[in-house]
Amino acid sequence: MNNDFVEGAGVAPKMLLEALQATIVGQETTLEALLHALIAGGHILLEGPPGLAKTLACRALASAAAGSFKRIQFTPDLLPSDIVGTRIFDQRAGAFATVLGPIFANIVLADEINRAPAKVQSALLEGMQEYQVTIGPETHRLPNPFIVTATMNPLDSEGTYALPLAQMDRFLVKVLVGYPSVEEEGRILERFGGEMPALPRDVVSMADVMRWRAQARAVYVEPRLSRYIVDLVSATRAPHEYIDRGASPRATLALAALARARAYVDGRSFALPDDVRAAAPAVLRHRLAFNYKTITDRVEPEALIGGIVASVTAP
Amino acid sequence: MDFLAPIVAPAAAQQLPRIHVRSFTMSVDPATLRVGETLKLRITARLDENLLQLDNVTLPDLAGFESLGDERRCGTNGRGTLCEETMTLTPTEPGDHTIAPTTLEAIDGRTGKPSRFATNPVVVHVTPAPQANPFALWLLESLGILVFVAVAGYALLWGFRRRRLPPLEPAQPERKPVMLPVDRLAQLLASLAQDPSRVRVLAVREELRRRAGARDGETLGDLVARRAAGGDTALTDALGAIEAPAFVDEPYVVDEVKRALPILERLLTAAAASA
Structure with missing residues (x-):
């Protein structure tokens, strides 16, 4: 890889970002996280109250990137076969035929993922990790690229099921979606008060996305920076008053991938400490097991993560 | 040394402290200097335990440098310890000097096994001290001879008159040029x-x-x-x-x-x- 790729490298991803920004008012962090996760090849978990355009952002991303999009509304009575598909007996053919489920799309929105029991959530695991699903005796490859964007509502805990840590770990990032500012809310009223505006269409292609991914993987991470990434993740495993379990090595890989994606979108062929520092909270927040004392002592997990990140010396 | 005590032989595993090392780094400032100038070599250890001192630390060979002193401190905030050793060194030879990693032997709290932690190495680029101009040296020598002759003549002339010379002012300490x-x-x-x-x-x-x-x-x-x-x-x-x-x-x-x-x-x- 040489530095020539930097010339104009981030232009196309930025076009996609601008298209998303033209649809969604505010939510800069969410939109950037979607783009970075798309380039880093990871799945994204969005957590926020209802009505903050989480679903719209995912639909806009799929439409702008010219990819197939499926939405699955997670409910307590959902079955694994409702996600991956099933085999039905074709009476005319006298044989079983496979009906592929909604997971077979480039961008899958798992809406309110924590409303379905663990066996349904786990139906996503194989697809998220191995990019394939097994239906009966057959294994089917998922479309490439394949991204799961899941949403969670932190307010209504009744009737929800906590996501297993193994499932959480498979999400590259968890993004907290917050309320818009007063100015942004005014613009939301202007834009969405009347007829629903059209989603951006085919701004880039899935082939573009695959090319970005290949180029982003080649972004250079200097050894001192690699060490910084390892130190950051290791710091979460040190004994801590409020943290029972730290992040896994998958977090180390995720942090490096996300730092590379950020550098790529910025048009650089090398990552900087700021890329790592900026990516760290989103990569770590869903991978740490906070204990009951965070609740009794009213300690904000975000503040704890910020403290850990600040305690590690950047190169 | 209090916290960075060099060890002669590896300590037995059962004597080693069980610690969680968050970071163990070495830095130098400045990394480029001339022979005769000074630099600070800083070794920093961040631990999760509350310790008063850190033992079983082996400092690297500092060949090519002369030690002018060191400062050490170990502080704890109740939730961890920061130990820092700052050595003031002066290079004695020009060239690129790589200072090998400092090592720390302890039981790694994460694995429970005796481990040797190492800092990063640092590289110091040392340029030669400024050379004196041969012409300037000749000029200084000539001037010195002239001054000597003048002073000797003055002493002879005034010595015979037995006049008391005014007391000499105390010599001012030589000031090194300050680098802005x-x-x-x-x-x-x-x-x-x-x-x-x-x-x-x-x-x-x-x-x-x-x-x-x-x-x-x-x-x-x-x-x-x-x-x-x-x-x-x-x-x-x-x-x-x-x-x-x-x-x-x-x-x-x-x-x-x-x-x-x-x-x-x-x-x-x-x-x-x-x-």
Whole structure:
């Protein structure tokens, strides 16, 4: 890889970002996280109250990137076969035929993922990790690229099921979606008060996305920076008053991938400490097991993560 | 030494403390200097335990340097310990000196096994001390002889008259020339322009961060955000420009240095103008 790729490298991803920004008012962090996760090849978990355009952002991303999009509304009575598909007996053919489920799309929105029991959530695991699903005796490859964007509502805990840590770990990032500012809310009223505006269409292609991914993987991470990434993740495993379990090595890989994606979108062929520092909270927040004392002592997990990140010396 | 006590032989595993080492690093400031100038070698250990001192630390061989002293401290905030050893050294020979990693032997709290932790190595680039001009030496010698003859003649002339000479004023201690920050940066930039290597890039980066008042381990983003009210755009631009050669892949360091140098030189011009 040489530095020539930097010339104009981030232009196309930025076009996609601008298209998303033209649809969604505010939510800069969410939109950037979607783009970075798309380039880093990871799945994204969005957590926020209802009505903050989480679903719209995912639909806009799929439409702008010219990819197939499926939405699955997670409910307590959902079955694994409702996600991956099933085999039905074709009476005319006298044989079983496979009906592929909604997971077979480039961008899958798992809406309110924590409303379905663990066996349904786990139906996503194989697809998220191995990019394939097994239906009966057959294994089917998922479309490439394949991204799961899941949403969670932190307010209504009744009737929800906590996501297993193994499932959480498979999400590259968890993004907290917050309320818009007063100015942004005014613009939301202007834009969405009347007829629903059209989603951006085919701004880039899935082939573009695959090319970005290949180029982003080649972004250079200097050894001192690699060490910084390892130190950051290791710091979460040190004994801590409020943290029972730290992040896994998958977090180390995720942090490096996300730092590379950020550098790529910025048009650089090398990552900087700021890329790592900026990516760290989103990569770590869903991978740490906070204990009951965070609740009794009213300690904000975000503040704890910020403290850990600040305690590690950047190169 | 209190916390960085060198060990003669590896301590037995059962004697080693069980600790969680968060970071164990070594840095040098400045990384480029001349023979006779001084540098600070800093070894920092961050632990999760609360300790009063840190044992079983082996310092590297400091051949090519003379130690002028050291400072040590170990502080704890109840939730961990920060131990720091700062050695003041002066290089005795020119060249690139690699100071090998400092090691720490302990039971790793994460694995429960006896482990040897090591810092990063550091590289110090030492240039020769300025050479005296032969013409100037000849001139000084000639002047010395003339002064000697004049003083001898004066003594002979006045000695016979037995007049008391006024008491001599006490000699003033010789003052070493003080290197201004601008000079130091200029010197580092000149070295970088001559030899655009990563070592020199890191020396310039360190100096710029020092000038900007960067805290230990602060990223550029944090630093710029904190300094936002400062308004020293030349320094901010220079800090941004030096990041690329500091982190780009090795084959592209030279290209990135070429891009950064005009921005760095603008800082020098601005600093000289304000001085």
